[in-house]
Amino acid sequence: MSAVTVSDEQAVSTKPKVIQPAWVRALHWTNAVAMVLMIMSGWQIYNASPLFGFTFPRSITLGGWLAGGLLWHFAAMWLLMVNGLIYLVLGFVTGRFRRKLLPITPEGVISDTKAALTGKLSHDDLSKYNYVQKLLYAGIIVVGILIVLSGLAIWKPVQLQYLAALFGGYEGARYVHFFCMAAIVAFMVVHVALALLVPKSLRAMIIGR
Amino acid sequence: MARMRKLLIPGVDKTLLVRDAIKTMPDLTRRRFITGGASLGALTLLTGCDVTDSFSAEEMLKQVSKFNDGVQALIFNPNAMAPTFPESAITKPFPFNAYYDLDEAPEVDGKTWKLEVRGLVENKKSWTLDELYQLPQVKQVTRHICVEGWSAIGSWTGTPLRDFLKLIGADTRAKYVWFQCADKDGYNSPLDMPTALHAQTQMTFKFGDEILPRAYGFPMKIRVPTKLGFKNPKYVISMEVTNDYKGGFWEDQGYNSFSGS
Numbered sequence: 001m002s003a004v005t006v007s008d009e010q011a012v013s014t015k016p017k018v019i020q021p022a023w024v025r026a027l028h029w030t031n032a033v034a035m036v037l038m039i040m041s042g043w044q045i046y047n048a049s050p051l052f053g054f055t056f057p058r059s060i061t062l063g064g065w066l067a068g069g070l071l072w073h074f075a076a077m078w079l080l081m082v083n084g085l086i087y088l089v090l091g092f093v094t095g096r097f098r099r100k101l102l103p104i105t106p107e108g109v110i111s112d113t114k115a116a117l118t119g120k121l122s123h124d125d126l127s128k129y130n131y132v133q134k135l136l137y138a139g140i141i142v143v144g145i146l147i148v149l150s151g152l153a154i155w156k157p158v159q160l161q162y163l164a165a166l167f168g169g170y171e172g173a174r175y176v177h178f179f180c181m182a183a184i185v186a187f188m189v190v191h192v193a194l195a196l197l198v199p200k201s202l203r204a205m206i207i208g209r
Numbered sequence: 210m211a212r213m214r215k216l217l218i219p220g221v222d223k224t225l226l227v228r229d230a231i232k233t234m235p236d237l238t239r240r241r242f243i244t245g246g247a248s249l250g251a252l253t254l255l256t257g258c259d260v261t262d263s264f265s266a267e268e269m270l271k272q273v274s275k276f277n278d279g280v281q282a283l284i285f286n287p288n289a290m291a292p293t294f295p296e297s298a299i300t301k302p303f304p305f306n307a308y309y310d311l312d313e314a315p316e317v318d319g320k321t322w323k324l325e326v327r328g329l330v331e332n333k334k335s336w337t338l339d340e341l342y343q344l345p346q347v348k349q350v351t352r353h354i355c356v357e358g359w360s361a362i363g364s365w366t367g368t369p370l371r372d373f374l375k376l377i378g379a380d381t382r383a384k385y386v387w388f389q390c391a392d393k394d395g396y397n398s399p400l401d402m403p404t405a406l407h408a409q410t411q412m413t414f415k416f417g418d419e420i421l422p423r424a425y426g427f428p429m430k431i432r433v434p435t436k437l438g439f440k441n442p443k444y445v446i447s448m449e450v451t452n453d454y455k456g457g458f459w460e461d462q463g464y465n466s467f468s469g470s
Contacts (some may be wrong), residue, residue: 047356049358066357067464070249070464070465071273075270078273140239156284158290158434158469158470159286161292172361174358
C-alpha cells in the first residue's frame with residue numbers, strides 16, 4: 001500500500017513518479033475482465049427476450065444459450081460487485097476521487113472539449129486528468145453504480161421492490177440496465193481507442209509508470 | 210401456429226422459444242457452452258493456469274449457482290409480499306409460454322384427475338378437483354416474470370399452498386415440496402419450504418376469474434409470485450413433501466434452482 005502514499009505526490013526523489021498505484025491497476029484490470037464477462041453474458045440474456053428490434057450476434061455472446069448466459073452473469077456479478085465496492089471505498093478513503101476527478105466545471109469541460117476536438121489537448125502529465133476525462137471517469141462510475149443497482153432490481157424485484165420502484169418497477173429497471181450497458185460499451189470504445197492512441201497511458205495502467 | 214402467435218407478447222423472440230424447446234432434448238449441442246466457456250473461463254478468471262488442464266468452467270459455474278441458491282434463501286423475506294396490481298393492469302392477452310406449442314400442451318380430464326400427495330405428510334389421500342374446489346380461495350393480481358426476461362401481469366385465484374399443507378398435516382420442517390406435472394416429458398420442479406409457506410404461494414384453479422384454461426395449466430397450477438415463471442408448475446399431478454433435492458426439469462439443465470425474485 002506504500003504506492004498509495006506516493007501515488008500523486010510530485011516526484012520527490014529519484015524514483016520515477018507512480019502514475020497509477022498498484023491497487024488502481026489491480027482493480028482496473030479485474031473490473032475489465034468482470035465487465036467483459038457481464039456484457040457478453042448479458043447480451044446472451046438480452047437475446048432471450050429482446051427489448052428492441054435486434055439481437056446480438058451469437059458469436060459475441062457468452063454462455064451458448066440462456067441458462068449458460070445466466071450462470072456466467074450471476075457468477076461474474078460477484079467479481080464486479082466486490083471489486084467495484086473495494087474501488088469505491090478506496091477511491092473515497094485515499095482521496096483519489098477528490099484529487100483526480102474534482103472539481104468538474106462546465107467552463108473547464110467546454111474549453112477542454114474544444115481543445116480536444118482541435119487537437120490541442122495535451123497529455124504531458126498523465127497523472128492529471130483534463131476536464132473531459134474528469135467528467136467521463138466520474139460519469140462512468142455513476143453509470144457503474146446504476147447498472148449494479150438496476151441489475152439487483154431485476155434479480156430481486158420482490159425482495160428489493162423499493163429499489164425496483166426507483167427504476168419504475170421491474171420493466172423500468174430492464175431498460176435502465178440496458179442503457180447503462182450501452183453507455184459502458186460506448187465508454188469502452190472511446191477509452192480503449194484513446195489508450196491505444198496514447199500508449200504511455202496504457203503502460204501506466206500496466207506497470208504503473 | 211397463428212393462434213400461438215396471437216398469444217405471444219411483443220418482445221418475446223419466437224424463434225428463441227422454439228430453440229429453447231429444441232435445447233430440452235438431451236443432445237450435445239446444449240453442452241457446447243461448456244467447451245466454449247471452459248477455455249474462456251480459464252483464460253479470463255484463472256489467468257496463468259493451464260487452459261488444457263481438467264479445470265471445468267461448468268463445475269465452477271455450478272458451484273457459484275449453488276452458492277447463489279444459499280444467498281437467495283438468506284435474503285428471502287417470508288413477510289415481503291410481491292407487489293399487487295389493479296385488474297386494469299392485467300396483460301391481455303396473457304402469454305402462453307412453454308417449451309411446446311399450445312396444441313401439444315397436456316390435456317387433463319378434470320373428472321378423472323386426482324392430485325396425488327406423497328412424502329412427509331400425515332394424510333396421503335388423493336384429492337379430486339371437486340374436493341379441491343371446496344377449499345377457501347383467494348385472488349392475486351401479480352407480475353409473472355419469465356427467466357427469459359419478459360414479464361406479464363395476471364390474475365390468479367386459488368388456495369394458499371400453506372393452508373393446504375396444514376390441512377394434509379405436512380411436515381413443514383422438510384426442505385422441499387416437489388411438484389410433478391402431466392407433461393409428457395415429465396415436467397417437475399422443487400420448491401423450497403419457506404417459499405411454499407409464503408402467503409402468496411397458491412394452488413391456482415382460476416385465471417382471470419375463469420376456470421384455469423388448458424393454456425395456463427388446467428386443472429391446477431402452482432402460482433409463486435416470488436419465483437421466476439419456470440418455478441410455477443402447470444398441469445400439476447402430484448406433490449411430495451421431502452428433504453431430498455430431486456431436481457427439476459429446467460433446474461437440471463442449468464437454470465438457477467432457487468430463482469427467487
